[in-house]
Amino acid sequence: MRPRFPKLRELGEAIRAIVQGPFTGKGTSLRGVSPFPGVRYKIEFDQDKCIFCGACVRVCPANARAIIDVPEMAIRRNIHYQDSCIYCGQCVRYCTTQDAIRHTPVFDLASLRSDGFANEIQGELVFCEICAGVVAPKKQLLWIAHKAGALVSANPNLYLTLYRELGILETLRPCSPSLTERQSHPGPFRSDSLRILCPDCRRRVSLRESWGE
Numbered sequence: 001m002r003p004r005f006p007k008l009r010e011l012g013e014a015i016r017a018i019v020q021g022p023f024t025g026k027g028t029s030l031r032g033v034s035p036f037p038g039v040r041y042k043i044e045f046d047q048d049k050c051i052f053c054g055a056c057v058r059v060c061p062a063n064a065r066a067i068i069d070v071p072e073m074a075i076r077r078n079i080h081y082q083d084s085c086i087y088c089g090q091c092v093r094y095c096t097t098q099d100a101i102r103h104t105p106v107f108d109l110a111s112l113r114s115d116g117f118a119n120e121i122q123g124e125l126v127f128c129e130i131c132a133g134v135v136a137p138k139k140q141l142l143w144i145a146h147k148a149g150a151l152v153s154a155n156p157n158l159y160l161t162l163y164r165e166l167g168i169l170e171t172l173r174p175c176s177p178s179l180t181e182r183q184s185h186p187g188p189f190r191s192d193s194l195r196i197l198c199p200d201c202r203r204r205v206s207l208r209e210s211w212g213e
Contacts, residue, residue, distance in 0.1 A: 040087045042106040043080060045121045050100040052076045052123040052137035056091035065091065069134055075122045076137050082109060083117040097143065126161060128198035130205075135198050138165075157196050 054067040056078075064084035068077040080091075087103075095101045111117075124138040135141075135157060145152045145162040152159045163169040192205045 040089050040092075040103050042082070042104045042109060043085065043087065043091065043119075044102060044104050045078065045080070045119060046100045046102065047121050049097050050078060050121060050123065051097060051140040051143045052078050053096050053140050054078075055094055055096045056101060059090045059094045061088060061090065062086045069125065071125070071127075071132075071134060074125050074127070076125050078121050078123070080119045081117060082119065126157075126196060128201050129195045130192070130197060130201045133198045133200075135196060156194055160194070160196050 052067070057065040057067050062084050064081045064086070066077075066079045066081070068079065069075075070077060089103070092101050092103060109117075126135045126138050126141060127133065128135055138161065141158055141161040142165060145158040148155070148158060152162060160169065193202075193209060195205075197205060
């Protein structure tokens with residue numbers, strides 16, 4: 001079957017598109033249209049304000065978010081998968097800091113490639129100084145410490161992280177001697193309580209220091 005030749009009208013439209021540009025634009029910047037307030041477009045992180053708590057992951061109904069800890073690199077990955085996102089705004093609404101996730105005016109997300117739809121930021125992890133398990137993201141502990149104010153002294157994990165960040169205290173290396181080894185060679189009384197510990201090690205240290213062996 002012979003191909004159909006284009007009509008004169010179609011040729012005229014093609015020539016005008018070459019000379020004048022396409023009729024449709026790519027996004028609001030070319031069309032000159034401002035998005036309406038409150039419209040939920042592309043979601044972006046704010047690297048400086050995110051505390052990597054994972055609240056956005058827990059409220060996402062589409063499973064378009066993920067929190068992945070990489071202990072060997074001492075980082076936590078916060079990932080947003082745009083191709084799975086339904087732009088419901090739950091992550092923006094329930095963000096712990098209220099301003100670490102935001103909608104942007106960008107709505108043209110079409111692409112000919114299947115990759116490049118994952119937005120990711122990374123944050124530093126804090127580890128238990130006995131078992132080397134993950135305690136929390138550093139930025140989360142610092143955020144809680146600043147929120148607590150004078151009450152920060154009630155939680156060793158909070159004030160130790162804060163004071164080390166301010167340079168007041170020396171940062172200890174993770175994975176120091178195990179609790180069993182420290183029991184055979186104890187340090188000063190209650191010295192283990194003044195360390196950054198995971199909940200399990202904190203419980204065992206508190207029981208040992210309160211009730212003995």
